Amino acid sequence: MTSAAYIHIKELCAEYVTPSGLFGQHAQRVRVLDQVNLEIKRGETLGVVGESGCGKTTLGRAILRLHAPAVGQVWFDGQDIITLDKTSLRRQRREMQLVFQNPFSSLNPRLNVLDLIAEPLRTHTRYKKVELNQRVENLLNEVGLSAEFLRRHAHQLSGGQAQRVALARALALNPKFLVLDEPTSALDVSVQAQIVNLLLQLQRCHHLTYLFISHDLGVVQHISNRIAVMYLGQIVELAPSEAIFQAPRHPYTQALLASTPLPNPDSGRTRIILEGTVPSPANPPAGCRFHTRCAAAMEICRRQAPLVHPVSAEHWATCHLLG
Amino acid sequence: MMNTLLAVDNLHVSFFTARGEVQAVRGITFSLERGQMLGLVGETGCGKSVTGRSIMRLIAPPGKITQGRILFDGQPLLNLTEPEMRRVRGKRIAMIFQDPAAALNPVFTVAQQLKAIMEHHRVAKGAGLHRQATQLLADVGLPIPDALLKVYPHQLSGGMQQRVMIAMALSSHPDLIIADEPTTALDVTIQAQILNLLVKLQQDRGIAIILITHNLGIVAETCREVAVLYAGRIVEQGAVRDIFHRPSHPYTRGLLAALPNPASRGQTLNVIPGSVPSGLQPLPGCAYASRCEHVLPMCRASQPAFVKLGVDHQVACYLYDPPTDSFDHE
Numbered sequence: 001m002t003s004a005a006y007i008h009i010k011e012l013c014a015e016y017v018t019p020s021g022l023f024g025q026h027a028q029r030v031r032v033l034d035q036v037n038l039e040i041k042r043g044e045t046l047g048v049v050g051e052s053g054c055g056k057t058t059l060g061r062a063i064l065r066l067h068a069p070a071v072g073q074v075w076f077d078g079q080d081i082i083t084l085d086k087t088s089l090r091r092q093r094r095e096m097q098l099v100f101q102n103p104f105s106s107l108n109p110r111l112n113v114l115d116l117i118a119e120p121l122r123t124h125t126r127y128k129k130v131e132l133n134q135r136v137e138n139l140l141n142e143v144g145l146s147a148e149f150l151r152r153h154a155h156q157l158s159g160g161q162a163q164r165v166a167l168a169r170a171l172a173l174n175p176k177f178l179v180l181d182e183p184t185s186a187l188d189v190s191v192q193a194q195i196v197n198l199l200l201q202l203q204r205c206h207h208l209t210y211l212f213i214s215h216d217l218g219v220v221q222h223i224s225n226r227i228a229v230m231y232l233g234q235i236v237e238l239a240p241s242e243a244i245f246q247a248p249r250h251p252y253t254q255a256l257l258a259s260t261p262l263p264n265p266d267s268g269r270t271r272i273i274l275e276g277t278v279p280s281p282a283n284p285p286a287g288c289r290f291h292t293r294c295a296a297a298m299e300i301c302r303r304q305a306p307l308v309h310p311v312s313a314e315h316w317a318t319c320h321l322l323g
Numbered sequence: 324m325m326n327t328l329l330a331v332d333n334l335h336v337s338f339f340t341a342r343g344e345v346q347a348v349r350g351i352t353f354s355l356e357r358g359q360m361l362g363l364v365g366e367t368g369c370g371k372s373v374t375g376r377s378i379m380r381l382i383a384p385p386g387k388i389t390q391g392r393i394l395f396d397g398q399p400l401l402n403l404t405e406p407e408m409r410r411v412r413g414k415r416i417a418m419i420f421q422d423p424a425a426a427l428n429p430v431f432t433v434a435q436q437l438k439a440i441m442e443h444h445r446v447a448k449g450a451g452l453h454r455q456a457t458q459l460l461a462d463v464g465l466p467i468p469d470a471l472l473k474v475y476p477h478q479l480s481g482g483m484q485q486r487v488m489i490a491m492a493l494s495s496h497p498d499l500i501i502a503d504e505p506t507t508a509l510d511v512t513i514q515a516q517i518l519n520l521l522v523k524l525q526q527d528r529g530i531a532i533i534l535i536t537h538n539l540g541i542v543a544e545t546c547r548e549v550a551v552l553y554a555g556r557i558v559e560q561g562a563v564r565d566i567f568h569r570p571s572h573p574y575t576r577g578l579l580a581a582l583p584n585p586a587s588r589g590q591t592l593n594v595i596p597g598s599v600p601s602g603l604q605p606l607p608g609c610a611y612a613s614r615c616e617h618v619l620p621m622c623r624a625s626q627p628a629f630v631k632l633g634v635d636h637q638v639a640c641y642l643y644d645p646p647t648d649s650f651d652h653e
Binding site for chain 2: 051052158159160188189190192193194196197200201215217218219221222223241242245255256258259260261262263264265266267271273274277278
């Protein structure tokens with residue numbers, strides 16, 4: 001791979017197999033990621049937005065190889081991580097970490113903050129006890145918490161504090177790439193602002209690359225350099241943040257933006273209200289996957305899946321209207 | 324006022340836990356006209372849901388309404404006996420919850436649940452039941468209502484489940500619907516559908532709606548009147564334009580400034596320092612005093628009364644007492 005991209009994802013497909021049921025349903029393969037191509041540049045924040053079931057979380061997990069892809073390649077800093085053996089993968093994983101939406105379910109309730117943050121260090125490094133404690137304290141300071149939190153357990157923390165601990169834990173091994181899966185969605189507005197600020201600050205200090213997954217367009221816009229919009233397992237539009245918000249080209253992106261309530265009573269927008277709901281990924285529509293809800297759907301959309309149409313050097317969308 | 328449908332006066336609700344009395348609502352007063360839509364907005368623990376549940380008298384022990392009056396259409400709800408209350412709850416005041424999957428009974432079909440409510444409130448019987456149930460599902464925008472009556476809740480998507488909840492709320496022709504975070508569990512495109520439906524019901528049928536939400540965007544786009552809650556009290560109340568264009572309470576200002584907006588991309592967001600006071604803590608003064616950048620000595624000593632800033636716009640803050648525009652410099 002000679003590309004300049006830091007992370008290069010090629011024709012990635014991921015599937016889940018639904019178990020055969022008690023009442024005689026057959027096991028079914030559900031393709032939640034379909035032919036995803038994506039490059040993430042070093043030091044950027046790539047936002048991924050889309051509704052539930054669009055595959056955004058699976059994309060993050062597949063990049064970290066927490067979900068084995070059915071087909072496709074993932075290159076991480078020149079290294080094909082799909083074919084890595086167990087030992088090399090473990091070494092590689094130090095470079096990439098994941099932060100989840102709900103810190104109370106991702107943090108072990110039986111460990112105190114010290115052990116939570118020390119756990120990855122104990123697994124991957126050979127720090128002595130004094131060094132370890134010092135490192136944990138430094139990490140805690142970095143995420144804006146004082147040493148008095150060391151002996152607390154997750155249930156003694158507020159949502160914002162717990163998410164800070166989750167971040168400290170993710171940063172423990174000096175990773176270069178973080179998948180942030182809805183890290184602010186469980187938080188109140190005022191706390192969300194604190195965590196967003198912290199993420200921006202950590203990125204500057206440690207030259208981190210972020211994949212920021214969220215359904216909250218406001219936060220994604222604030223933090224991302226580029227944004228990928230996903231619908232039913234595919235990326236339908238990818239562009240720099242400003243272009244997505246100012247000149248969205250895919251009808252789904254346009255509808256998504258128009259459906260998001262803005263904190264301005266005089267925005268005077270006409271809402272595009274999409275009809276119906278997202279079809280099941282177990283049985284995606286033929287042709288363009290969005291055609292069942294698209295106001296601009298044409299005959300060709302029902303038959304043929306649209307190709308990637310470049311809008312500008314950095315901006316593309318998959319829609320027949322652009323053809 | 325003739326047209327007042329609901330008047331909540333100095334409502335106090337506490338939860339008596341092993342750690343002491345947790346004050347969830349610390350004196351809330353507001354009123355609602357017939358057919359009006361009021362937004363109750365605030366962060367986790369501000370008392371917005373407890374207020375909604377108090378109106379329905381759904382506060383269960385260890386929770387207790389310790390003080391206050393709730394007048395609904397002239398009736399003092401807190402003085403009604405439980406059988407009397409049952410004729411109001413679900414009939415004249417209906418409620419829609421955040422998670423429709425949890426609110427619907429998984430072992431009964433949509434038809435069974437919908438008809439049970441109509442029978443209970445004696446709005447229809449016999450063949451009329453089925454006809455009305457079908458009509459209700461059609462009214463809330465569900466396609467093929469005949470077929471959907473026969474399904475179980477898990478066979479419906481989240482948006483469809485919420486529409487069924489709304490149909491159930493409508494079945495007894497209520498005067499007031501309390502919608503507690505009705506779209507929080509839904510995707511944005513579905514959220515837009517449900518909000519549109521609620522606005523349509525309010526406009527076409529004149530049903531008053533209390534919309535409880537933490538989402539300032541939803542409030543801005545759907546409500547005309549807003550009350551901002553903080554630590555169990557209303558800190559500011561007014562028309563939606565007043566609240567968003569002339570936010571006056573330091574908390575309202577802080578909350579709006581903490582929202583990401585296109586102009587601030589990549590920059591540090593404004594943050595409200597500190598955290599919300601615990602419900603265990605008595606608050607003799609303004610609840611926001613510990614986090615406020617404009618705090619005065621008297622803010623900690625006694626609670627500020629509401630100051631009128633406009634026709635409908637009022638704020639509980641000493642910065643405006645006596646009325647002055649020294650703070651309103653922006």
